[in-house]
Amino acid sequence: MYCKSTPIVKFYHILVVAVYLFLIKKIKQIKEMIIGVPKEIKNNENRIALTPAGAAELVKLGHDIYVQTGGGLGSGFTDDDYHHVGAKTLPVIEDVYAIAEMIMKVKEPIEYEYSLIKSGQILFTYFHFASSEELTKAMIDNGSVCLAYETVEMDDRSLPLLIPMSEVAGRMSVQEGAKYLEKTYGGYGVLLGGVPGVLPAKVLVLGGGIVGTEAAKMAAGLGADVTVMDISLKRLRYLDDIMPANVKTMMSNEYNIRHMVQTHDLVIGAVLIPGAKAPRLVTRDMLTTMRAGTVLVDVAVDQGGCFETTKATTHADPVFIIDDVIHYCVANMPGAVPRTSTIALTNATLPYAMQIAGKGWKQACIDNIPLRRGLNVVDGKVVYEGVAEAFHLPYTNVESVL
Numbered sequence: 001m002y003c004k005s006t007p008i009v010k011f012y013h014i015l016v017v018a019v020y021l022f023l024i025k026k027i028k029q030i031k032e033m034i035i036g037v038p039k040e041i042k043n044n045e046n047r048i049a050l051t052p053a054g055a056a057e058l059v060k061l062g063h064d065i066y067v068q069t070g071g072g073l074g075s076g077f078t079d080d081d082y083h084h085v086g087a088k089t090l091p092v093i094e095d096v097y098a099i100a101e102m103i104m105k106v107k108e109p110i111e112y113e114y115s116l117i118k119s120g121q122i123l124f125t126y127f128h129f130a131s132s133e134e135l136t137k138a139m140i141d142n143g144s145v146c147l148a149y150e151t152v153e154m155d156d157r158s159l160p161l162l163i164p165m166s167e168v169a170g171r172m173s174v175q176e177g178a179k180y181l182e183k184t185y186g187g188y189g190v191l192l193g194g195v196p197g198v199l200p201a202k203v204l205v206l207g208g209g210i211v212g213t214e215a216a217k218m219a220a221g222l223g224a225d226v227t228v229m230d231i232s233l234k235r236l237r238y239l240d241d242i243m244p245a246n247v248k249t250m251m252s253n254e255y256n257i258r259h260m261v262q263t264h265d266l267v268i269g270a271v272l273i274p275g276a277k278a279p280r281l282v283t284r285d286m287l288t289t290m291r292a293g294t295v296l297v298d299v300a301v302d303q304g305g306c307f308e309t310t311k312a313t314t315h316a317d318p319v320f321i322i323d324d325v326i327h328y329c330v331a332n333m334p335g336a337v338p339r340t341s342t343i344a345l346t347n348a349t350l351p352y353a354m355q356i357a358g359k360g361w362k363q364a365c366i367d368n369i370p371l372r373r374g375l376n377v378v379d380g381k382v383v384y385e386g387v388a389e390a391f392h393l394p395y396t397n398v399e400s401v402l
Helices: 007-029 052-060 079-083 093-099 133-142 163-180 210-221 233-242 254-260 284-289 299-303 338-359 361-367 385-391
Strands: 034-037 064-068 088-090 102-104 122-125 145-148 202-206 225-230 247-251 266-269 295-298 319-322 325-328 375-378
Touching: 034 093, 052 064, 052 079, 052 338, 064 079, 064 093, 079 088, 088 093, 102 338, 122 338, 133 375, 133 385, 163 210, 163 266, 163 295, 163 299, 163 325, 163 338, 202 210, 210 225, 210 266, 225 233, 225 254, 233 247, 247 254, 254 284, 266 299, 295 299, 338 361
Parallel strands: 034 064, 034 102, 064 088, 102 122, 122 145, 202 225, 202 266, 225 247, 266 295, 295 325
Antiparallel strands: 145 375, 319 325
């Protein structure tokens, strides 16, 4: 017997069909991607871009993960750790680049890697383009899609993929600075916290962002006399409220900096302008006014440095001396504590990597505005204004490549 459909039955039928079509559309949007994780080859760089835990999450979503053999050993992860979660290993870096649609790294590609990168290949890593014209032009020439961790930016101007390494570098800057203040390393010979009856060392922190805040916390915790300088009065008020009594704040300008560097034992450069070159706050002539054995630690070296005399150094050869002033300018400071750094980095980057892998870079960047801001170079075009300005290159609006 035929039963006539009621309006309610028809409505539910239409609703079921609509939900079915919606789910089919969503399922079609989910793609499988081949993700390559090469071993870092920069000097003393022991981090890796993806922990086994991160690899496991991507494998669960159907993506293929290829890690270079031994790539995780520096961070304490074995090849078996990756195999157990379904990732595969490849013996050499060339194989990883050859197979991958997306490369996940920690540091920018170095010259040896330039020729391995394919047109259209996604590179998701720290680039710091504004500090290297050679790197910028190499990525323009190879036609890759360069998503830079350091310019993924939230609406409140925070940098979620830079924060974990900034926290590590800020804390390490004090640790390393304290070491090089020792006389055996050429320093002034002072203990940061002093002892009863002896004044503590004076620490000057240039920049009150994440790096500067973490540096100030560490220095204050060791008992030093700390001054944080910044150009934002709002930020200085905030720091003045939350910091202990041995941390003072001061407006940053050339006059104040020139005066303060004469009496401070450790100066930490912690200034960042996202995607652009760091301003040179400590000039060459200021060095002659500092005491012999003063230590400068430039955490901004990845962005060109905030000391005029900065030049990038390595963990193997971390310091140089000009006018009896020690410069510590290691460009990958968190690489010295790779276990901590690798886990912290994966915690931050994994959600974005999952979106890129699941939707493709274009759709992911359309849907996620902070991730879109991470696009720096796409198909031979510079789509990040700060990078274009740094080297007087043509700038292309990012919307035009999506």
